[in-house]
Amino acid sequence: MAEHTPKSILIVVQRSNGDVFLSEPLIRGLFEAYGSPRIDLLINDDTLAIAHTLPHIGEIHTYSYRLRAEGKKGQTADLYRKLFRKYDLAISLTASDRSVLFALAAGRRAISAVEPDSAKSWWKRALLSDHYLFNTGRHILENNTAALELLGIDAGSLEVRAHHSASASSSVERMLADRGIGSFILFHPGAQYSYKVYPEELRIELLEKLDGLGVPIVVTGSKSAVDMEIKRSLPKLRNLHDFIGCTSIDELIALSACSMAYIGADTLNMHIATAQERQVFAIFGPTLPAMWSPWCNSLHRATGESMPLQTYGNITMFQADMECVPCGKAGCDDHHGKSDCLFRIEPETIYQEVASWLKKSR
Incomplete structure (x- = not known):
């Protein structure tokens, strides 16, 4: 196995249940290509139930928009401290500032979706190791697996798998x-x-x-x-x-x-x-x-x-x-x-x- 092969990966998916579920082909692709690395997730806490059904996942970190709305402070700083340089690779599937910053903090190599508008995303493009454009004219599965190509991994013919106990x-x-x-x-x-x-x-x-x-x-x-x-x-x-x-x-x-x-x-x-x-x-x-x-x-x-x-x-x-x-x-x-x-x-x-x-x- 090559020296640069990541042994620890964080995937950031701070959107809805469907986004989290449809990260499955990316997770499977990384797991198979890199020989069973540890893969953790950072998600919104209201998607935790569906995240628990995904295969090959170790720890699940959560962010709560409810706590943020209630004015409770400290969770962002706590997550930064917990995640800082903990992973060989971090991939954010969303282009939001918060998600990108989490990926940058967590991964020694960081990849993220970014907005097509360079006026919004110039700093992300400059700081990230690699990036891809989040394209609303492209299916979410194709967006979610775009990082595989940047990593030199053949995504093959895409399919989604559902898992239950x-x-x-x-x-x-x-x-x-x-x-x-x-x-x-x-x-x-x-x-x-x-x-x-x-x-x-x-x-x-x-x-x-x-x-x-x-x-x-x-x-x-x-x-x-x-x-x-x-x-x-x-x-x-x-x-x-x-x-x-x-x-x-x-x-x-x-x-x-x-x-x-x-x-x-x-x-x-x-x-x-x-x-x-x-x-x-x-x-x-x-x-x-x-x-x-x-x-x-x-x-x-x-x-x-x-x-x-x-x-x-x-x-x-x-x-x-x-x-x-x-x-x-x-x-x-x-x-x-x-x-x-x-x-x-x-x-x-x-x-x-x-x-x-x-x-x-x-």
Whole structure:
């Protein structure tokens, strides 16, 4: 093994659950190329549960925006002291000033994504050992694995893998058996952010149509405020089984692995289902497909196209037929408000695609 081969690596991912989950191909690539080095993570504390499911990870450091908002000081300085020159290599997958500074402090060699605007990122380019441009026109997997090329590692044909524990599998098997559920479709209506959630009236209409297929529909979600509100609005239907708030992330991944298909929002659970090569029916609002569309492992690609209905590999994606779609905003007001485009995706369109697939798969 070459002398410059890093034996300790820190990966900084200070964004959402999906970003953390989709760092898996980078982690795997580094682990295999460098002969099982120690790989640690620095993440936001609200993504800790999904981080614990990633393979090959040693220590997980966390940063809390909640503590920062509460005015509690010292966590940044504490992290700098804890991380300083502890790693042979540090890679930041986000271009924020804080993430880049953590990578610079932690790694004897530091690589990071940077903003294309050199007026914002000139100092990062000057201080980092290597950098790559964070490109919103490129899929997040391709952004996340860009550091491999800088390190001379062949990323190969990209694919994502989801992992869960044996205990989670056993727990899920018991849950399904207790309810008499065999083959089922997983319906995940919630998201980390409410502007991605399919509207209640349309959601209920879709569930009523899906109930007529005669297949168990397992509805999943966390104990977040968004998901608990959805739970209260669920209709009472013969084939609907409410699992919202009943599973850990580990168990949710195991449950998804048992499913026939996924129907739901463009969120972490969609990426989990595509990694497991389930049949996926993804309801997209304002999100940019070029960056966040489901990654098809069998085709080794996602889609950069926007259209009301498209299918590639095992993935069917729905969007509104509106000139503004996709806008990439956090709701129409860009402040986590309502997304009008989600009100323009008809439940009948989704139902017909699911029914057609189910008929062919039987």
